Amino acid sequence: VTSDAPRWLLFGASGQVGSALAARIGEFADCEAPSRSEADFGDPESLRRLVHGVNPRVIINAAAFTAVDRAESEPDLARRVNALAPGVLAEAAARAGARLIHYSTDYVFDGAARLPYPESAPAAPLSVYGRTKLEGDRLVLAACPAATVLRTGWVYSPGGSNFLLTMRRLMRQQDEVRVVDDQYGAPTTAAFLARATLAVLHSSQAPGGVYHITAAGETTWCGFARAIHERLRARESLACRSVVPITTAQYPTPARRPAWSVLDCTRFERTFSFAREPWKQLLDEAVAALPLADYT
Numbered sequence: 222v223t224s225d226a227p228r229w230l231l232f233g234a235s236g237q238v239g240s241a242l243a244a245r246i247g248e249f250a251d252c253e254a255p256s257r258s259e260a261d262f263g264d265p266e267s268l269r270r271l272v273h274g275v276n277p278r279v280i281i282n283a284a285a286f287t288a289v290d291r292a293e294s295e296p297d298l299a300r301r302v303n304a305l306a307p308g309v310l311a312e313a314a315a316r317a318g319a320r321l322i323h324y325s326t327d328y329v330f331d332g333a334a335r336l337p338y339p340e341s342a343p344a345a346p347l348s349v350y351g352r353t354k355l356e357g358d359r360l361v362l363a364a365c366p367a368a369t370v371l372r373t374g375w376v377y378s379p380g381g382s383n384f385l386l387t388m389r390r391l392m393r394q395q396d397e398v399r400v401v402d403d404q405y406g407a408p409t410t411a412a413f414l415a416r417a418t419l420a421v422l423h424s425s426q427a428p429g430g431v432y433h434i435t436a437a438g439e440t441t442w443c444g445f446a447r448a449i450h451e452r453l454r455a456r457e458s459l460a461c462r463s464v465v466p467i468t469t470a471q472y473p474t475p476a477r478r479p480a481w482s483v484l485d486c487t488r489f490e491r492t493f494s495f496a497r498e499p500w501k502q503l504l505d506e507a508v509a510a511l512p513l514a515d516y517t
């Protein structure tokens with residue numbers, strides 16, 4: 222990286238998507254990645270000064286309040302982190318003339334559809350998390366219409382806290398794992414989203430706005446768990462002998478989740494000439510990247 226390399230500012234670098242991005246951005250740019258203590262999204266106004274001080278060409282916001290159930294009991298903090306802070310970043314990006322990439326979620330939809338949701342589908346979030354993320358999308362695009370808002374879903378990675386790692390823990394401990402089989406989505410890796418994000422940044426002409434981007438295909442949480450079980454069983458000994466389908470009603474959670482989270486990603490594919498991998502292929506890649514030390 223030379224001293225005149227474009228300066229990038231990445232928020233949320235310790236998270237799943239942020240760390241997948243941080244691992245790749247170094248190849249392209251001089252990147253600052255402030256931690257939560259240096260850039261507190263709970264205090265949105267503090268971000269304005271920070272952006273001004275860095276004067277970046279590109280801002281990527283992968284920070285968010287992602288604890289969907291906890292957001293129900295902490296709506297004020299969830300709103301500051303997911304809506305107000307991204308709004309401030311968007312104002313600062315517009316002022317600095319910086320390119321802004323922000324992430325959003327399938328949980329802005331109510332899941333009543335049975336066809337993949339296009340970007341134009343009306344949003345109707347069922348949860349505090351979904352409502353605050355939707356407000357974030359709107360604030361970002363109102364302040365910075367050139368921003369790219371990437372709506373994705375069912376994100377996981379070989380590290381962090383996510384469905385793959387929860388399933389592995391349960392499958393090691395229990396002879397049977399019960400998993401919801403009436404919510405549909407496309408399991409998407411953080412590494413895939415990092416690739417998709419770089420495709421956005423390599424295109425200079427693309428219009429701003431919301432784009433849907435997930436892995437190709439669809440399954441249920443139970444289908445995802447079965448695919449995880451197959452792959453892990455081939456690599457380590459598991460206590461789990463069967464993955465049992467249950468309904469959402471049998472697995473109550475504080476936040477309601479959409480039954481249908483499948484997103485139509487045509488706009489992203491066409492705009493960025495991007496080919497999406499099937500979710501099972503991404504799972505193979507993620508399982509192969511699970512730290513070997515964990516296979517004892």
Ligand SMILES: NC(=O)c1ccc[n+]([C@@H]2O[C@H](COP(=O)([O-])OP(=O)(O)OC[C@H]3O[C@@H](n4cnc5c(N)ncnc54)[C@H](OP(=O)(O)O)[C@@H]3O)[C@@H](O)[C@H]2O)c1
Pocket residue numbers: 232233234235236237238239256257260261262263282283284285286287302323324325326327354373374375376377381382411
């Ligand atoms: N995970 C999913 O299934 C999913 C689905 C759809 C959309 N998305 C969206 O994708 C994006 C990335 O999600 P992810 O799964 O990578 O999230 P993640 O792994 O939960 O990481 C969240 C990041 O945000 C940071 N953060 C949280 N609260 C903060 C605060 N108050 N101030 C500053 N930073 C804070 C975290 O920092 P610490 O490490 O310090 O906590 C972490 O770096 C988010 O916009 C999310 O809404 C995720």
